Amino acid sequence: MTTDADRCTEAYVAALRRLVRAAPGAYEVPGTGGVFGLVSGVPLPTVNGVVTEVREPSPGDVALVAAAMADVPLPWSIQVRGEPDAEIAEVGARYGLTRRHTLPLMLRRPDPARPLPPVRAPVADQVRVVKLADRAEFVAALAAGFEAPIEIMELFAAPEFFAIEESVPYGAEEDGQLVAVGLGIFLGEFAGIFNIATLPAYRGRGYGRAITSRIVGDGIERGAPLAYLQSSGAGYPLYESMGFQTLERWTYLVPERHQ
Numbered sequence: 001m002t003t004d005a006d007r008c009t010e011a012y013v014a015a016l017r018r019l020v021r022a023a024p025g026a027y028e029v030p031g032t033g034g035v036f037g038l039v040s041g042v043p044l045p046t047v048n049g050v051v052t053e054v055r056e057p058s059p060g061d062v063a064l065v066a067a068a069m070a071d072v073p074l075p076w077s078i079q080v081r082g083e084p085d086a087e088i089a090e091v092g093a094r095y096g097l098t099r100r101h102t103l104p105l106m107l108r109r110p111d112p113a114r115p116l117p118p119v120r121a122p123v124a125d126q127v128r129v130v131k132l133a134d135r136a137e138f139v140a141a142l143a144a145g146f147e148a149p150i151e152i153m154e155l156f157a158a159p160e161f162f163a164i165e166e167s168v169p170y171g172a173e174e175d176g177q178l179v180a181v182g183l184g185i186f187l188g189e190f191a192g193i194f195n196i197a198t199l200p201a202y203r204g205r206g207y208g209r210a211i212t213s214r215i216v217g218d219g220i221e222r223g224a225p226l227a228y229l230q231s232s233g234a235g236y237p238l239y240e241s242m243g244f245q246t247l248e249r250w251t252y253l254v255p256e257r258h259q
Helices: 004-022 059-069 086-094 132-146 150-157 159-163 207-221 236-241
Strands: 027-029 035-039 048-052 077-081 099-108 127-129 167-174 177-187 190-198 226-230 245-254
Touching: 004 027, 004 035, 004 099, 004 159, 004 167, 004 177, 004 190, 004 226, 004 245, 027 059, 035 059, 048 059, 059 086, 077 086, 086 245, 099 236, 127 207, 132 150, 132 159, 132 167, 132 177, 132 190, 159 167, 167 207, 177 207, 190 207, 207 226, 207 236
Parallel strands: 048 077, 190 226
Antiparallel strands: 027 035, 035 048, 077 245, 099 226, 099 245, 127 167, 167 177, 177 190
């Protein structure tokens, strides 16, 4: 039986594949049994590696793709839905992937009895779609929001991404600059919410909530009423308060030296 988690996973993986097809230098590593590899070009292990779409992947299928990933000159991971079994953990250990990083997959269904919490009007009105001409400002806000090197975060906002019809960058402005950003990917009935980030000096003002609400609302208008995301620990209370519910938790087996 197909579950909400299965459908949401399918939408999430489709969004990743859509971005990889557009990103310069990114590519997919073929596999079987609902297991394949993605190479994004970004030097972060959670966005490169073995991806498993199915709930209980074959350790042999995981091992085949992992072997193909071994020569990739980027940190990479093995991602599984739930907890990896002992055989998959052993495959990870073979390549030094011994640290576990867990992220919840969350879904928000439209519910007339539980509408989105209101966003303060001044904040909501400052959210807009970001155009290619403002890419440099978008990248700077993304890097500052994640407190990460700009050369890494720039790869999450390649110029090619701005040409993808289903992918929409958002930003919120204050003091004449972008102070929060996010990305919506609209495929079928699902709206994916990615890379919500707010500059440290502007946190606590409702910008993350405002951008997330805008993506959810735009998804409904586009015929994509089901909104999903993977949340960090810091963002989890916010998304719970907005009606997102955890479907399952994913485990990333990453190199010991990486988070």
